[in-house]
Structure formats: structure tokens, C-alpha cells
Amino acid sequence: MGATVITITSGKGGVGKTTATANLSAALAMKGKKVVAIDADIGLRNLDVVMGLENRIVYDLVNVVEGSCRLRQALIKDKRIENLYMIPAAQSRDKSAIRPQDMIDVCDQLRPEFDFILIDSPAGIEQGFRNAIAPADRICIITTPEVSAVRDADRVVGLIEAEGKGPALLILNRLRPRMVQRGDMLDTADVLDVLAIDLLGIVPEDEAIIVSTNRGIPVVMENTSRAAQAFCNIAARLMGEDVPIMELEEPSPSWLSKIANLVRRH
Amino acid sequence: MNLLNQLFGGRRPTSREVAKSRLQLVLVHDRVDLSPQKMQLLKDELISTISKYVEIDAEGMQVNLTQNGRQCRLTADIPILSARPKRQ
Numbered sequence: 001m002g003a004t005v006i007t008i009t010s011g012k013g014g015v016g017k018t019t020a021t022a023n024l025s026a027a028l029a030m031k032g033k034k035v036v037a038i039d040a041d042i043g044l045r046n047l048d049v050v051m052g053l054e055n056r057i058v059y060d061l062v063n064v065v066e067g068s069c070r071l072r073q074a075l076i077k078d079k080r081i082e083n084l085y086m087i088p089a090a091q092s093r094d095k096s097a098i099r100p101q102d103m104i105d106v107c108d109q110l111r112p113e114f115d116f117i118l119i120d121s122p123a124g125i126e127q128g129f130r131n132a133i134a135p136a137d138r139i140c141i142i143t144t145p146e147v148s149a150v151r152d153a154d155r156v157v158g159l160i161e162a163e164g165k166g167p168a169l170l171i172l173n174r175l176r177p178r179m180v181q182r183g184d185m186l187d188t189a190d191v192l193d194v195l196a197i198d199l200l201g202i203v204p205e206d207e208a209i210i211v212s213t214n215r216g217i218p219v220v221m222e223n224t225s226r227a228a229q230a231f232c233n234i235a236a237r238l239m240g241e242d243v244p245i246m247e248l249e250e251p252s253p254s255w256l257s258k259i260a261n262l263v264r265r266h
Numbered sequence: 267m268n269l270l271n272q273l274f275g276g277r278r279p280t281s282r283e284v285a286k287s288r289l290q291l292v293l294v295h296d297r298v299d300l301s302p303q304k305m306q307l308l309k310d311e312l313i314s315t316i317s318k319y320v321e322i323d324a325e326g327m328q329v330n331l332t333q334n335g336r337q338c339r340l341t342a343d344i345p346i347l348s349a350r351p352k353r354q
Contacts, residue, residue: 154296158297190285
């Protein structure tokens with residue numbers, strides 16, 4: 001028994017791995033689970049600022065692996081939500097400071113005490129990515145509906161299958177329903193068709209994400225935006241609940257905007 | 267873009283449709299690590315190998331990578347002109 005280890009990865013950078021890790025960790029903790037989020041992006045630490053815990057760091061993941069502190073000392077407790085913890089990445093080191101086996105060992109020590117361990121993977125497919133997926137029981141691939149992000153996601157899906165860690169689950173991030181409706185953005189069905197993996201959830205583009213990151217308060221803690229609702233739904237699915245995929249259809253466009261679209265297209 | 271125009275019945279495809287077909291094409295090559303250049307080599311070698319046995323229409327030959335889910339498939343459609351007479 002013990003914790004389920006979930007790694008959030010993407011291939012391409014900037015598609016929302018850290019935001020997803022912060023929000024899913026917070027959402028799971030709000031649902032009563034004991035959760036630790038681990039930043040595996042050694043040298044490019046960011047989960048701390050997104051979660052708003054940057055001022056509380058004393059020790060980091062590399063300190064734990066090198067034995068210069070105990071695991072418990074690197075665990076930062078979030079004071080806003082019961083049962084939410086974070087282990088930061090080292091900022092002044094690089095990815096070679098940690099090996100896949102180190103990640104497995106750290107997670108094995110944490111498993112008996114937690115329900116979920118979420119790992120924020122670095123971008124890319126090199127050692128940092130290998131470290132992040134090594135201890136994973138499940139892997140979530142996050143992508144945006146853009147050709148470059150989907151292509152990189154496909155590469156990662158292939159690597160995960162080759163490692164015997166599949167099937168990966170897809171989170172489609174920053175979807176803009178209006179752009180999809182006017183034929184200017186890949187839809188969920190298009191991305192699923194191309195990647196041929198199972199969908200875990202869709203998160204709409206939402207300015208609330210930028211505002212919450214500015215403040216260091218994950219959106220789910222305020223729980224009013226659509227993105228917050230989407231992350232809460234995904235967290236519920238990770239707990240095994242059967243939550244229908246969020247309807248993102250906008251009300252059908254007025255005749256005026258239809259004409260505007262026609263004019264734009266021709 | 268001619269191929270795309272044909273695919274979408276003459277009308278100009280939306281950028282969403284263009285994105286999807288470009289992705290499908292690039293991913294099928296990514297997955298099997300076969301660049302268009304290597305595909306051409308493969309096609310040339312197929313022609314020379316098969317031509318040892320039967321006379322084929324090299325111009326009308328179609329070699330494609332297709333995908334079904336995450337399973338990739340190499341299909342070759344090779345029109346045969348005539349079987350070479352067997353040596354007596």
C-alpha cells in the first residue's frame with residue numbers, strides 16, 4: 001500500500017507542468033488526501049514560487065539525496081491546506097546531481113506516509129525526465145493544442161511506452177473553445193485522435209492562472225474559475241471518481257460574429 | 267497545399283484542419299524514425315528488388331506510412347505490368 005506516485009511531464013516546456021502539479025496537489029489535499037509535490041526540475045526550480053512557498057525553503061531534493069539533511073527536513077508544509085507538502089528542487093545544481101534510483105529511493109521513503117506523491121518533471125527527454133518518471137506509478141502528459149507541443153507529447157508517449165510505464169494519461173491544457181469553434185485551434189478530439197492515448201482532463205485557457213501564479217496561490221484554493229474547476233475534476237478522477245469531462249462549448253456565436261468569421265476566412 | 271485543398275473538397279481548409287493533417291504526417295514519420303529521404307531510398311530499393319521478379323509500374327507505385335491508434339503500418343501498392351516469362 002502507500003502513496004500513488006504520479007509524474008507530470010510534457011516534452012515541450014511552458015505548457016503547464018508546474019501549474020498542473022501545484023493545482024492537482026492542492027486539489028487532492030483539499031479532498032482530504034495527504035500529498036507531497038516534488039520539484040524534479042533541478043537547476044530550474046519553480047514549483048516553490050507557483051505554490052507560494054519560496055520563502056520557506058531551507059533544504060532541497062539534492063540535499064536529501066546527498067545525505068546532507070534528513071528527508072523530513074526538506075519537506076515544506078503548506079500552512080493554508082492541511083496535508084499538503086512540497087520538496088523543492090536545488091537551484092544551483094544541474095540534473096546530473098540526481099539519478100533515477102535516487103528518485104525511486106526518495107519516493108519509497110515517502111510512500112508509507114502519503115496518499116499521493118506528485119512529481120513535476122523538467123521539460124525535455126534527457127536525464128531530468130528519466131529521473132522524474134523512474135518512480136512513477138502513473139504518468140500524466142500535459143500538452144496545449146499546438147502542433148509543436150503535441151508533437152513533443154507524442155515523443156514522450158513513445159518513450160514512456162518503451163520504458164513499460166504506459167499507458168500515459170493526457171491533460172489538454174489552455175484550450176480556447178472559441179478558437180476551436182471558428183476552426184482555428186485543434187480540438188480535444190483532434191489531439192486524442194493524433195496521440196491515441198486516454199484523456200484525463202481538459203483545462204481551458206484562463207487568465208485566473210496568471211493572476212494566481214502572480215500571487216503564489218494555486219487557483220484551486222480559490223475555486224471560482226473554470227480552470228480551478230477543471231483541476232478539481234482531474235484530481236477527483238485521479239482518486240478514482242467518475243467525473244464527466246467538463247463541457248467547454250460556448251453559446252453558439254451570434255449571426256454577426258458568424259459573418260465576421262466568414263469574412264476573415266475568405 | 268494542393269493536396270490539402272483536394273482533401274477538403276476544394277474549399278480552403280481551416281487552420282485547425284491543416285494543423286491536424288500536418289501533425290498526423292509528421293508523427294507517423296517521427297514514430298518509426300523514417301524521414302521522407304529514407305522513405306525514398308526504401309521505395310527505390312523496393313522497386314529494384316521487385317523488378318527482379320516482375321515488371322512493375324514504378325510511376326504508379328504508392329508507399330505510405332499509416333497509423334491505426336499508436337500502431338504504424340507500412341503499405342505498398344505496386345501495380346504490376348506483366349510477369350516476366352519464366353525461363354524454360
